[in-house]
Amino acid sequence: MSATEQELKDFRGQVSAWMKDNQPADPGFLLPQTFMEVGDERQLEFLREWQHKVWSAGYLGMAWPKEYGGGGVERVYQAIADQEMRRHAVPICFNVIGLGWAGPLIIDIGTEAEKARYLQRILSAEDIWCQGFSEPDHGSDLGNAQTRAVRDGDEYVLNGQKIWTTMGNFAQYMILLARTNPDAARKYDGLSYFLSPMDVPGIETRPIRKITGEYGFTETFFTDARIPADCLMGEEGQGWKIAMQTLQYERGAEAGAAGGLMMVRVTIDDMIEELHDVMRDGEPVLKDPVMRDQLVRMIMEEKAIALGDRRAHIAPLTSDYPGSLPLSHKLRTTEMTRRMRQFAINLQGAAGGLYVGDDEARQGGFWQRAYFNSFSATIGGGTSQVQANIVAEHILGLPK
Amino acid sequence: MSVIGNTALKFSEEQAMLLDVAREFCRDKSPISKVRAQLETDTGFDAALWDEMVALGWAGIALPESCGGSGMGVATVVPVVEAMGRAMLGTPLISTTLAAQFLLRAGGENRFEGVLAEIASGTTAALAQLENADWGDTSIACSITADGVLQGRKKFVADAEVARLFAVLVNHEGAPALAIVRAEQLPAGAITPNTLIDQTKRSASVDFTGVPVTAENLVTGEAVAEALRDVRLLGALLTAAEATGSAASCLDTVVDYLKTRKQFGKLIGSYQALKHPTVDILSAVDSGRSFIYHAATLVGDGPLDRDAEIACRMAKAHATETLLYAGDRAVQFHGGMGFTYECDAQLYIRRAQWSQQQFGDAQHHRKRLAALLLD
Numbered sequence: 001m002s003a004t005e006q007e008l009k010d011f012r013g014q015v016s017a018w019m020k021d022n023q024p025a026d027p028g029f030l031l032p033q034t035f036m037e038v039g040d041e042r043q044l045e046f047l048r049e050w051q052h053k054v055w056s057a058g059y060l061g062m063a064w065p066k067e068y069g070g071g072g073v074e075r076v077y078q079a080i081a082d083q084e085m086r087r088h089a090v091p092i093c094f095n096v097i098g099l100g101w102a103g104p105l106i107i108d109i110g111t112e113a114e115k116a117r118y119l120q121r122i123l124s125a126e127d128i129w130c131q132g133f134s135e136p137d138h139g140s141d142l143g144n145a146q147t148r149a150v151r152d153g154d155e156y157v158l159n160g161q162k163i164w165t166t167m168g169n170f171a172q173y174m175i176l177l178a179r180t181n182p183d184a185a186r187k188y189d190g191l192s193y194f195l196s197p198m199d200v201p202g203i204e205t206r207p208i209r210k211i212t213g214e215y216g217f218t219e220t221f222f223t224d225a226r227i228p229a230d231c232l233m234g235e236e237g238q239g240w241k242i243a244m245q246t247l248q249y250e251r252g253a254e255a256g257a258a259g260g261l262m263m264v265r266v267t268i269d270d271m272i273e274e275l276h277d278v279m280r281d282g283e284p285v286l287k288d289p290v291m292r293d294q295l296v297r298m299i300m301e302e303k304a305i306a307l308g309d310r311r312a313h314i315a316p317l318t319s320d321y322p323g324s325l326p327l328s329h330k331l332r333t334t335e336m337t338r339r340m341r342q343f344a345i346n347l348q349g350a351a352g353g354l355y356v357g358d359d360e361a362r363q364g365g366f367w368q369r370a371y372f373n374s375f376s377a378t379i380g381g382g383t384s385q386v387q388a389n390i391v392a393e394h395i396l397g398l399p400k
Numbered sequence: 401m402s403v404i405g406n407t408a409l410k411f412s413e414e415q416a417m418l419l420d421v422a423r424e425f426c427r428d429k430s431p432i433s434k435v436r437a438q439l440e441t442d443t444g445f446d447a448a449l450w451d452e453m454v455a456l457g458w459a460g461i462a463l464p465e466s467c468g469g470s471g472m473g474v475a476t477v478v479p480v481v482e483a484m485g486r487a488m489l490g491t492p493l494i495s496t497t498l499a500a501q502f503l504l505r506a507g508g509e510n511r512f513e514g515v516l517a518e519i520a521s522g523t524t525a526a527l528a529q530l531e532n533a534d535w536g537d538t539s540i541a542c543s544i545t546a547d548g549v550l551q552g553r554k555k556f557v558a559d560a561e562v563a564r565l566f567a568v569l570v571n572h573e574g575a576p577a578l579a580i581v582r583a584e585q586l587p588a589g590a591i592t593p594n595t596l597i598d599q600t601k602r603s604a605s606v607d608f609t610g611v612p613v614t615a616e617n618l619v620t621g622e623a624v625a626e627a628l629r630d631v632r633l634l635g636a637l638l639t640a641a642e643a644t645g646s647a648a649s650c651l652d653t654v655v656d657y658l659k660t661r662k663q664f665g666k667l668i669g670s671y672q673a674l675k676h677p678t679v680d681i682l683s684a685v686d687s688g689r690s691f692i693y694h695a696a697t698l699v700g701d702g703p704l705d706r707d708a709e710i711a712c713r714m715a716k717a718h719a720t721e722t723l724l725y726a727g728d729r730a731v732q733f734h735g736g737m738g739f740t741y742e743c744d745a746q747l748y749i750r751r752a753q754w755s756q757q758q759f760g761d762a763q764h765h766r767k768r769l770a771a772l773l774l775d
């Protein structure tokens with residue numbers, strides 16, 4: 001039976017009150033805006049505690065099955081909880097690979113044993129999950145992954161290297177794409193998918209220092225690392241198919257995610273709000289005709305994307321190039337975000353040259369760091385250039 | 401409240417049907433060969449084709465039923481004009497629609513019932529407003545004397561030579577007023593045609609000096625200024641819709657060429673230097689369509705509100721810059737062919753310059769958007 005409007009309204013009030021009462025105090029250090037920015041133990045512990053609290057209160061994994069730690073209610077409740085988390089600007093639920101990708105995948109195609117073993121601990125943040133897809137030599141070319149998994153009795157032996165492993169140094173588990181058959185006729189058919197433990201001899205992580213100066217990713221090395229054979233998900237050779245299914249969750253196409261605020265969205269309103277008092281030529285920056293023109297362009301760009309999301313659902317207005325709006329969405333939003341954040345530094349005058357750590361940096365260097373971090377989205381998940389190729393080839397039909 | 405503001409976007413069944421019919425009509429009746437055949441004619445369009453459009457009811461879709469229109473509102477003109485833009489079909493539909501809207505909005509539904517009924521049944525009309533090249537100039541020199549005689553000249557009057565009716569913006573005792581003038585009233589030699597960069601379009605200077613206007617053909621009062629502001633915004637929207645259609649077919653032209661032309665042994669569409677800007681055109685056209693139908697969602701028969709004004713200005717600022725970019729790249733990507741008159745890229749790059757300058761260019765609108773959004 002569907003929830004009534006009154007029930008949903010009451011629920012919203014209840015979440016809102018809870019968020020207000022439980023909103024953590026400012027910890028005195030910059031909190032990550034996305035899960036890719038968890039750089040040290042104190043950030044990790046802070047976020048782990050917060051996620052556990054949100055889940056304990058019943059506001060995370062609300063649509064996941066009850067027997068695995070979920071709430072067993074309609075998705076609409078989680079959507080409301082997420083909106084309230086965003087509205088109250090609480091910290092993120094950081095176990096994103098678990099909540100958003102591995103969890104929904106396990107619910108959809110996992111065995112009973114896998115569900116029982118993993119799902120609740122994802123929600124409670126007892127198990128942090130990471131993802132082992134990208135390799136140093138195969139950034140955007142996922143199908144060419146070369147990390148080897150060789151069956152030996154009731155174990156697989158792993159050798160190779162992954163890179164850009166978000167929270168690799170903190171994670172208990174990894175969703176791993178590895179090659180079980182190097183001789184397969186098609187490179188895709190040689191891949192298999194594993195739910196691999198990280199605390200295994202032979203798996204080592206090395207933190208990567210990012211452009212921001214902080215940590216957040218690791219390189220992950222596999223040297224004769226042995227994992228139980230039942231870590232294989234599905235069957236050998238199904239790795240590519242399962243990886244593609246995982247990416248569907250990443251792109252938000254499937255509705256299986258546990259929910260929770262996954263990233264702090266920084267909007268153009270935030271930029272205007274925070275920087276309106278900057279002076280330029282002795283006047284507020286928002287009075288400067290050149291800066292005004294730039295801002296209007298950015299507002300239009302953001303509005304066009306919001307309108308495009310609407311138009312995408314109106315079939316007669318998408319008949320020219322069906323699929324163009326959704327397929328170019330990642331390209332457009334991430335590029336827009338990058339430019340907007342760069343402009344936010346530009347707006348600051350001489351203070352734009354300050355950085356995290358300087359007492360006089362505006363908002364503690366928030367925009368400077370945010371700009372650098374925005375590249376994780378224009379590069380990760382397929383670079384903008386690869387995205388443009390995909391749109392050109394799949395939507396416009398241009399040759400490879 | 402967010403600066404992003406209103407993001408309503410609705411598209412009715414009627415609009416969808418109209419878009420479908422208009423696209424098919426324009427595709428069948430106005431292939432590029434027909435467009436080219438009109439480039440150097442006096443009127444710039446095929447009179448028989450205009451009659452067919454009138455028969456389909458397009459001259460009156462935005463007009464009230466009491467005036468012989470179909471009462472569907474100006475929003476329904478948007479899909480028709482987009483389709484015309486796609487086919488590069490030059491007709492007096494935009495001019496006629498805007499002149500009618502000026503009459504309707506300044507004078508009210510009843511006052512000009514007869515004239516509007518004429519327009520709905522195919523009488524072409526033009527909007528005579530500018531006196532110089534500055535869209536931001538609010539002064540009006542063209543005046544009406546105490547005994548009701550016009551004095552002055554209007555410039556850049558689109559479709560002036562074929563218009564049977566003129567909606568003329570005049571200065572009446574220091575305030576804007578609307579005078580209705582019949583083509584027959586103009587003295588010989590009053591119209592001086594322009595040579596336009598876009599050969600699918602026509603415009604002229606019109607000297608109204610000496611034309612008498614009776615009291616019933618003169619609208620004064622505050623409603624005129626508001627109507628003028630709204631008609632200019634609607635002009636911006638319709639120009640944006642047309643430009644968006646043109647940019648979409650410009651994109652198709654580029655894509656076709658990139659899929660067939662070979663250089664260095666490869667289809668040129670495989671080169672990323674051409675591929676990626678083409679994707680940029682696609683994205684810009686996508687945004688253009690979102691903007692024009694968003695604006696169409698917000699403009700009604702009544703005075704335009706703040707959200708509608710923002711939407712029309714954004715649509716114009718975005719759409720014509722999109723066409724400028726698409727046309728410019730279309731010429732470049734066609735290589736040596738692109739430099740020739742024979743290549744269709746010229747049609748788009750010419751249309752782009754024309755569209756940018758109708759009802760205020762992108763900078764004009766962004767300047768006003770800044771005031772609306774940031775002050």
